[in-house]
Amino acid sequence: MQQDLGSSRNEADVTQEMSPEAQPGSGDDPxxxxxxxxxxxxxxxxxxxxxxxxxxxxxxxxxxAAELAESAGxxxxxxxxxxxxxxxxxxxxxxxxxxxxxxxGSPLSELSDGTTPGQLAxxxxxxxxxxxxxxxxxxEEAVADAVEHLASARRIxxxxxxxxxxxxxYARALLLNLKSDxxxxxxxxxxxxxxxxxxxxxxxLLAIGLRRRPRALGEVMTVAREAGIPTILIGDPTVAQxxxxxxxxxxxxxxGQGIFDSxxxxxxxxxxxxSSLVDSLGPEARARLARIEDLHARFxxxxxxxxxxxxxxxxxxQDK
Numbered sequence: 001m002q003q004d005l006g007s008s009r010n011e012a013d014v015t016q017e018m019s020p021e022a023q024p025g026s027g028d029d030p031x032x033x034x035x036x037x038x039x040x041x042x043x044x045x046x047x048x049x050x051x052x053x054x055x056x057x058x059x060x061x062x063x064x065a066a067e068l069a070e071s072a073g074x075x076x077x078x079x080x081x082x083x084x085x086x087x088x089x090x091x092x093x094x095x096x097x098x099x100x101x102x103x104x105g106s107p108l109s110e111l112s113d114g115t116t117p118g119q120l121a122x123x124x125x126x127x128x129x130x131x132x133x134x135x136x137x138x139x140e141e142a143v144a145d146a147v148e149h150l151a152s153a154r155r156i157x158x159x160x161x162x163x164x165x166x167x168x169x170y171a172r173a174l175l176l177n178l179k180s181d182x183x184x185x186x187x188x189x190x191x192x193x194x195x196x197x198x199x200x201x202x203x204x205l206l207a208i209g210l211r212r213r214p215r216a217l218g219e220v221m222t223v224a225r226e227a228g229i230p231t232i233l234i235g236d237p238t239v240a241q242x243x244x245x246x247x248x249x250x251x252x253x254x255x256g257q258g259i260f261d262s263x264x265x266x267x268x269x270x271x272x273x274x275s276s277l278v279d280s281l282g283p284e285a286r287a288r289l290a291r292i293e294d295l296h297a298r299f300x301x302x303x304x305x306x307x308x309x310x311x312x313x314x315x316x317x318q319d320k
Contacts, residue, residue: 031098032057034086036137036237036251046082048072051240060098065091123257127264130253134265137237137251146232146248147273151280154202155181157195159220164208167234167266171206174274177292178285185220196220199227209235210254210266213242221245234266283316290316 029037035050042050049072056063068091069079079091088094150156156175160168168184175182186192199205205224209217213235222245224231233239233246236254243249252265278285290313296302 031060031086031094032238038085042082042085043078045072045074045078046085049074049079049082051244054238054240055242057098057238061095063095118257126255126257127262130255130262130265131268133253134251134269137253138269142248142250143269143273143276146250147276147280149204149230149232149248150175150179150206150273150277153179153204155183155200155204157183157185157199157203157205157224158208159185159205159217160208161186161214161217162212163261163263164210164213167208167210167263167270168206170267171208171270171274174270175206175277177289178274178277178281180288192216192220196223199224199229201228203227203229205229205231207231207233207246208266208270209233209239209242210252210261210263211236211238213239218242218245234269236261286316 032054035054039047039050049068052068052072053060056068065079065083066076069076072079083091083094086094088097156179158168158172158175160166160171172182172184183195185195187195203224205221207217207221218241221231221233221242225245230247231245233243233249235243235249235251237251239249239251250269252269254261254263254265256262293313
C-alpha cells in the first residue's frame with residue numbers, strides 16, 4: 001500500500017497552518033474550480049488523478065491520498081505534486097478544505113454548512129458569473145459538432161436523472177419541434193432495458209448529467225458506445241470519468257447561491273443547440289414547424305395564430 005500523502009497531524013494543526021487564501025469559508029475557490037482552471041496544463045497522469053478527484057469530490061475526505069493515487073494508476077510523488085499545483089501544501093490540507101467547503105454534495109450538506117440564498121441580486125449575480133465562466137470552458141467547435149450530430153441523427157434519445165430530468169424533458173420538448181423521433185429516457189413506469197435495447201447506428205444520445213449523477217447514467221452511455229452511436233454529454237465541471245463514455249462533452253458551471261445548484265447555463269445551452277439546429281436542418285425544420293402550427297390551429301389548443309405567423313407558415317410550405 002502506498003503511503004498517504006497527507007501528514008499525520010490532526011485537523012486543528014493543519015487548519016492553523018493553512019494560508020489565509022486557503023482557509024475554508026474564506027471565499028476561495030473549491031477544489032473542482034481549481035482543477036478546471038489548470039486542467040489543460042496537466043500531464044496525462046495528473047489528468048487521470050484530476051478525474052478521480054472530481055468524481056469523488058462529494059466524499060473526498062473519506063479517501064486517503066494513497067487510495068486516490070491507486071485509482072488513478074499514478075505514483076505518490078505525482079499525486080503530491082498535483083495537490084501542490086492546486087495551491088495546497090499537501091493532500092491533507094486539500095481533504096480538510098473539501099470537507100469544510102461543502103461545495104459538492106446534497107442540499108442537506110449545503111444547508112449544514114450554513115449556506116444561505118442571500119439577496120435576489122446575489123442569486124442573479126451567481127447565475128451571470130456561471131454564464132460568463134462557462135463561455136471560457138465551452139468550445140465553439142464542440143458545440144458545432146454537437147449540432148451536426150443532432151441534425152444527422154435518425155433518432156435522438158434524451159437521457160436525464162434527478163435534477164437533470166427536468167432539463168432532459170425541456171430538451172426533448174424543443175427537439176420535437178424540429179425532429180420527429182425524439183425519445184426520453186428513462187421512460188416513465190417502464191424498465192430501462194427495453195428502450196436501451198433499441199439503440200442502433202444512426203441514433204444519437206443526448207445525456208444530461210449535472211451533479212449528482214447516478215451510476216446508471218454511465219452504464220447507459222456505455223451501452224450507447226457499444227451500439228456505435230455517439231453521445232453528447234452536458235455536464236458540470238466535475239463530470240470526469242463519466243465523460244470518458246461521451247463523444248462530445250459540454251461542461252457548464254452550475255454553482256448556486258443557495259443550497260441548490262443552478263441549471264441556468266445548461267438550459268441556455270440546450271436552447272442554443274436546438275436553435276442552431278434550425279439552420280442545419282434548413283427547409284426540413286421549417287416544414288415541420290409549419291405542419292405543427294397547422295395542427296395547433298386545427299386543434300385550437302393555442303388560440304388563433306396572428307396574421308404574421310400565418311404568412312410565415314405559408315412561406316415555409318412554399319420552401320418545402
